[in-house]
Amino acid sequence: MSRGPGNRARRITIRDVARAAGVSLTTVSDSLNGKGRVEASTREHVAAIATQLGYQANRNARSLRSGRTMTLALVLPRAATRPRDEEMLGIDYYMELASTASRAAFERDHAVLLLPPLSSTDDLRRFAVDGGIIVDPRANDPMVDLFERLNLPWVTVDRDVGRPDDHWWVSADNAGNTTMALDHLWEAGARRIALLTARAGWAWFRDSRRAYRAWARAHGQQPIIAEARLQALEPSAATAAAALLDGPDRPDAVFAPPDRFAAGILRAARERGLRVPEDLRIAAGVDSHLMLTADPPITALDLQPGVVGDAAVDLLIARIRGEDVERQRTVGAALRARTSTA
Amino acid sequence: MSRGPGNRARRITIRDVARAAGVSLTTVSDSLNGKGRVEASTREHVAAIATQLGYQANRNARSLRSGRTMTLALVLPRAATRPRDEEMLGIDYYMELASTASRAAFERDHAVLLLPPLSSTDDLRRFAVDGGIIVDPRANDPMVDLFERLNLPWVTVDRDVGRPDDHWWVSADNAGNTTMALDHLWEAGARRIALLTARAGWAWFRDSRRAYRAWARAHGQQPIIAEARLQALEPSAATAAAALLDGPDRPDAVFAPPDRFAAGILRAARERGLRVPEDLRIAAGVDSHLMLTADPPITALDLQPGVVGDAAVDLLIARIRGEDVERQRTVGAALRARTSTA
Numbered sequence: 141m142s143r144g145p146g147n148r149a150r151r152i153t154i155r156d157v158a159r160a161a162g163v164s165l166t167t168v169s170d171s172l173n174g175k176g177r178v179e180a181s182t183r184e185h186v187a188a189i190a191t192q193l194g195y196q197a198n199r200n201a202r203s204l205r206s207g208r209t210m211t212l213a214l215v216l217p218r219a220a221t222r223p224r225d226e227e228m229l230g231i232d233y234y235m236e237l238a239s240t241a242s243r244a245a246f247e248r249d250h251a252v253l254l255l256p257p258l259s260s261t262d263d264l265r266r267f268a269v270d271g272g273i274i275v276d277p278r279a280n281d282p283m284v285d286l287f288e289r290l291n292l293p294w295v296t297v298d299r300d301v302g303r304p305d306d307h308w309w310v311s312a313d314n315a316g317n318t319t320m321a322l323d324h325l326w327e328a329g330a331r332r333i334a335l336l337t338a339r340a341g342w343a344w345f346r347d348s349r350r351a352y353r354a355w356a357r358a359h360g361q362q363p364i365i366a367e368a369r370l371q372a373l374e375p376s377a378a379t380a381a382a383a384l385l386d387g388p389d390r391p392d393a394v395f396a397p398p399d400r401f402a403a404g405i406l407r408a409a410r411e412r413g414l415r416v417p418e419d420l421r422i423a424a425g426v427d428s429h430l431m432l433t434a435d436p437p438i439t440a441l442d443l444q445p446g447v448v449g450d451a452a453v454d455l456l457i458a459r460i461r462g463e464d465v466e467r468q469r470t471v472g473a474a475l476r477a478r479t480s481t482a
Numbered sequence: 483m484s485r486g487p488g489n490r491a492r493r494i495t496i497r498d499v500a501r502a503a504g505v506s507l508t509t510v511s512d513s514l515n516g517k518g519r520v521e522a523s524t525r526e527h528v529a530a531i532a533t534q535l536g537y538q539a540n541r542n543a544r545s546l547r548s549g550r551t552m553t554l555a556l557v558l559p560r561a562a563t564r565p566r567d568e569e570m571l572g573i574d575y576y577m578e579l580a581s582t583a584s585r586a587a588f589e590r591d592h593a594v595l596l597l598p599p600l601s602s603t604d605d606l607r608r609f610a611v612d613g614g615i616i617v618d619p620r621a622n623d624p625m626v627d628l629f630e631r632l633n634l635p636w637v638t639v640d641r642d643v644g645r646p647d648d649h650w651w652v653s654a655d656n657a658g659n660t661t662m663a664l665d666h667l668w669e670a671g672a673r674r675i676a677l678l679t680a681r682a683g684w685a686w687f688r689d690s691r692r693a694y695r696a697w698a699r700a701h702g703q704q705p706i707i708a709e710a711r712l713q714a715l716e717p718s719a720a721t722a723a724a725a726l727l728d729g730p731d732r733p734d735a736v737f738a739p740p741d742r743f744a745a746g747i748l749r750a751a752r753e754r755g756l757r758v759p760e761d762l763r764i765a766a767g768v769d770s771h772l773m774l775t776a777d778p779p780i781t782a783l784d785l786q787p788g789v790v791g792d793a794a795v796d797l798l799i800a801r802i803r804g805e806d807v808e809r810q811r812t813v814g815a816a817l818r819a820r821t822s823t824a
Contacts, residue, residue, distance in 0.1 A: 172607070191603055194633030214596070216581070231771070235573055238580075239558070243598040251609055252596050254556070256585040261533055265514070267593055291536030374775050400775075407777060429573070430772065433716050433742075435749060 161189040213272035232428040240449035279341035299343040314347030330393030334364035377404025397425030436479035503531040555614035574770040582791035621683035635801040641685040656689030672735030676706035719746025739767030778821035
């Protein structure tokens, strides 16, 4: 049956447990928190009584003493939290990042709270959190401002390009990853490699475009840059790719940061009877289930969202504790070579 | 700069705000909680001071009084929280459900905590939550047991087939939805409709299989049931579909509950030069980005995860409050007809 304010007199406290177990408050506290010297048998006895009474560890009392709630806010980009939204990007990436963050926080005795879209400091104040992880901030992201205005510690996953680069962040090496993908296409034999990207105030897009230009210059190749929109990604990418493939000097490979752009390129190639990889090689800047199961499977960069989520939790807790640590952490990527570039 | 135990003396309290604002504690409390009669100007003044001092509404103090934490745990199936896991099913569905739940909870002054995989009541006790939403429980789901043993209110999304059907749940009409999809295929002209499913202790699989058998009986059709594994879903489904399509009496349509099974069927059809929908019609039991962007797009049931997430939060809060409400809520689905059944 349900226990709730409706059908119980009051919350079970540590005193009730101590009384029922016939031990001291300290013994109960040490037993339940796994601290101090307590006989295993006593610890089990206390735990059994606590469960029997329906006692809950009172993080609140603890946090009133420490001034901390041991709770971290996770802010995913609006697009990621509205999967039906045509703008949705890299849902596999965000889901793994979120689940790893909750596990990483748990290992550090913290909890992860999934923050809904908020519009004011009053909204944010209603969540008693020690700090927040803001994933893929836009330039001068308003969520970062909310945390700043409440004087709450925050870290971003990927940089906020509107802020000085020395803010607290965990990020992939966007430029290095782009170079890795382009080198891979080059080694696979491609000599006219195009970039299919989008205009967006995200570090990921900005850095990869710059890295592409630098790579093309270094390889004496004329840059071939096409752009798709961040709405209806596949159709938009397919249209942009069609223009490239029907043009006078067709590229023999395309690198697209968003996985769904790569899927759109694959469709445009198929519609033209172009064989992948023989006639056109394709690589994506983020791995996903969509790339793994495409026909043929598409080469992509595994940004290791699990490692990123763990690093973000670790960095945020360090900032909350006021520890003197490196404020920026870069997480390496692994290139998953598949048939699309074989 | 970061505020954290490391670089500030103590937590800012409501008293500090009252002192700095030159008003009473009650006025501060009423202003920040939007209660009582407070001049708009005073309210703004107090809010400004609170922000300036970096004051955080103290949900903890509140919850110590109420005996509630205003926090709800969300438990996603392990498979959903490990996107790289080959078992991953319906990630779009889980992501939208989770984000909607956090929004729905916020509107009801609650927060949603993303629970990591837990193995003991001690683990769960470390999270001070008022209750939990357990999504897609397996038969006799161990997470439900953890909540039961701590005497914490819980609701499941889809039923736990190992428990009496009258437990607290929000679910799709699995049987009705299956019938809806089969009727749609029938109306599209299909006369030999196969079911491609899996053996799993989930209500979704059990109910849809039963509904398919009943539907086939009612339409005087011999049941054609193929099974794929829940590891490497597309390849497994493609293999199972291949056996069906190469067999003596080929079906003219296939209904598959998991979207990734439908993707596998599409691949098997393409490999055989079968045209979809002309030679083979395909429909899936859950909608996803994969179905929407398949080539051709695949007809699927939109289970409305947003509505489900909202209903689950609403039902859990009712149970926590000990309200006398209907314990079971069924959320309708909408059939998204696409080219695969045109």
